[in-house]
Amino acid sequence: MSKILVVDDEPKSVKLLRLRLEEMGHQLSSAGALEEAKHKLSSELFDLLITDVRLPDGLGTELVTFGKNQNSSMPVIVITAYGTIQDAVEAMQAGAADFVQKPFELEAMAMLVKRALDSARIRDEHSYLMDQMFAGDKEVILVGSSAPMQQVRELVDKVAVSRSIVLLSGESGTGKELVAQAIHSHSTQRDHPLIKVNCPGIPAQLFESELFGHMKGSFTGAFETRKGKFELAGKGNILLDEISEIPLELQSKLLRVIEDRNFNRVGGTAEIRVEARIIAATNRDLAKMVQEGQFRDDLFYRLNVFPIELPPLRVRKGDIAETALHLLRRIGPACGLDAHEISDEAQAALKGYHWPGNVRELRNVLERAMVIAGGGTIEIDHLPLEIQEVTAIAAGDGFASQVDAYKKSLLIDTLRSTGWSKKNAAQSLGLSQRALSHYVTKFQLDDHRD
Ligand SMILES: Nc1ncnc2c1ncn2[C@@H]1O[C@H](COP(=O)(O)OP(=O)(O)OP(=O)(O)O)[C@@H](O)[C@H]1O
Ligand SMILES: [Mg+2]
Numbered sequence: 001m002s003k004i005l006v007v008d009d010e011p012k013s014v015k016l017l018r019l020r021l022e023e024m025g026h027q028l029s030s031a032g033a034l035e036e037a038k039h040k041l042s043s044e045l046f047d048l049l050i051t052d053v054r055l056p057d058g059l060g061t062e063l064v065t066f067g068k069n070q071n072s073s074m075p076v077i078v079i080t081a082y083g084t085i086q087d088a089v090e091a092m093q094a095g096a097a098d099f100v101q102k103p104f105e106l107e108a109m110a111m112l113v114k115r116a117l118d119s120a121r122i123r124d125e126h127s128y129l130m131d132q133m134f135a136g137d138k139e140v141i142l143v144g145s146s147a148p149m150q151q152v153r154e155l156v157d158k159v160a161v162s163r164s165i166v167l168l169s170g171e172s173g174t175g176k177e178l179v180a181q182a183i184h185s186h187s188t189q190r191d192h193p194l195i196k197v198n199c200p201g202i203p204a205q206l207f208e209s210e211l212f213g214h215m216k217g218s219f220t221g222a223f224e225t226r227k228g229k230f231e232l233a234g235k236g237n238i239l240l241d242e243i244s245e246i247p248l249e250l251q252s253k254l255l256r257v258i259e260d261r262n263f264n265r266v267g268g269t270a271e272i273r274v275e276a277r278i279i280a281a282t283n284r285d286l287a288k289m290v291q292e293g294q295f296r297d298d299l300f301y302r303l304n305v306f307p308i309e310l311p312p313l314r315v316r317k318g319d320i321a322e323t324a325l326h327l328l329r330r331i332g333p334a335c336g337l338d339a340h341e342i343s344d345e346a347q348a349a350l351k352g353y354h355w356p357g358n359v360r361e362l363r364n365v366l367e368r369a370m371v372i373a374g375g376g377t378i379e380i381d382h383l384p385l386e387i388q389e390v391t392a393i394a395a396g397d398g399f400a401s402q403v404d405a406y407k408k409s410l411l412i413d414t415l416r417s418t419g420w421s422k423k424n425a426a427q428s429l430g431l432s433q434r435a436l437s438h439y440v441t442k443f444q445l446d447d448h449r450d
Pocket of ligand 2: 177
């Protein structure tokens with residue numbers, strides 16, 4: 001349902017329009033003069049404005065500009081008197097979506113209304129997505145001078161300029177989405193959209209329609225014809241995030257689209273070509289899922305053309321200080337605080353921790369620390385206890401104490417995630433229960449139970 005304002009001083013034509021538009025499921029409001037219309041436009045939000053040019057107190061063309069100032073995405077249809085083509089030209093120049101000459105056929109008007117509303121909605125979706133894309137790629141910086149990160153950057157540069165499907169894998173928070181943005185912004189398609197699809201967020205029964213669009217009336221609830229994400233991505237890139245979560249039966253649909261390079265909207269017959277490049281991302285081991293029969297092997301091979309594996313933060317500890325400073329510069333303005341230094345002790349603690357949540361966890365830890373510190377220098381006591389604890393052991397910089405620090409934080413983490421069930425923790429770490437008990441005593445882990 002859309003809200004439509006009709007501005008016309010002839011009650012009879014308003015009445016006819018009202019009947020037809022309400023029949024289409026829209027809600028209609030009317031005004032008989034320019035001033036009344038302006039009042040309504042400034043106090044309510046409409047999805048569409050239909051206005052006659054000749055009004056008792058002025059020209060309806062004035063409302064085009066006025067209406068657009070109130071709500072720039074509202075389309076306007078202008079009704080001109082027969083033979084006054086100049087009015088129509090002026091209205092279109094002012095930004096009207098369309099015009100119709102009097103006397104008009106009701107059905108022709110119904111069609112114009114539908115067209116204007118459809119294209120406004122698609123434009124809205126598109127500009128929303130473009131906004132998201134530009135917000136996302138303002139500065140895509142992949143920080144890290146370690147060898148594994150350098151390799152990631154090289155792969156990104158190489159694949160960006162190709163049209164090859166990319167498969168990004170890595171633990172949660174390792175930067176898969178950021179890498180997808182980097183690929184997009186380095187590609188020749190960077191002026192086209194980057195569309196992100198969060199696969200687990202889509203209910204299975206809507207999956208096809210989300211991805212490929214649908215025609216009006218193709219299923220209950222399909223009130224309007226809609227483009228899917230593949231169509232919205234156009235010649236750009238489409239990120240299928242957490243692709244492991246697509247149900248098996250839908251995996252075959254996706255596979256077919258990748259193989260045929262075309263698809264139909266749900267309920268549609270026209271074949272639409274896939275022009276977008278697919279970037280798939282996952283934090284699960286797809287090869288293992290294939291072995292276990294949870295992911296189609298043929299789809300996996302199709303996706304695994306150009307794999308990029310993102311290294312966890314703990315295998316590139318040398319990047320932690322640099323990444324932390326980069327993140328602080330990012331977070332500062334967002335919290336209205338300025339902290340750009342990290343004390344040596346706090347840096348050592350950050351380095352000692354094993355970062356199961358990777359860069360995202362580092363970011364969260366720093367954001368919290370910045371708020372606690374209230375700006376200035378981040379000190380060790382601004383960090384969460386589990387990170388402070390690590391350094392108590394890693395006081396020496398030696399290999400053994402670093403390994404101990406790692407073991408300790410890994411054990412604490414696992415115990416927390418199993419609700420301190422020693423049996424389950426031992427199982428998940430592949431340790432005997434005896435070995436686990438040994439560590440619990442050695443590191444006094446029970447002290448960390450909260
Ligand atoms: N190498 C990096 N340099 C700078 N910032 C990074 C880097 N890697 C990740 N980040 C930042 O860490 C946060 C998490 O990254 P991102 O969302 O890309 O991770 P992800 O792998 O998609 O995680 P998930 O699997 O949980 O969705 C973001 O704020 C991102 O900007
Ligand atoms: Mg992600």
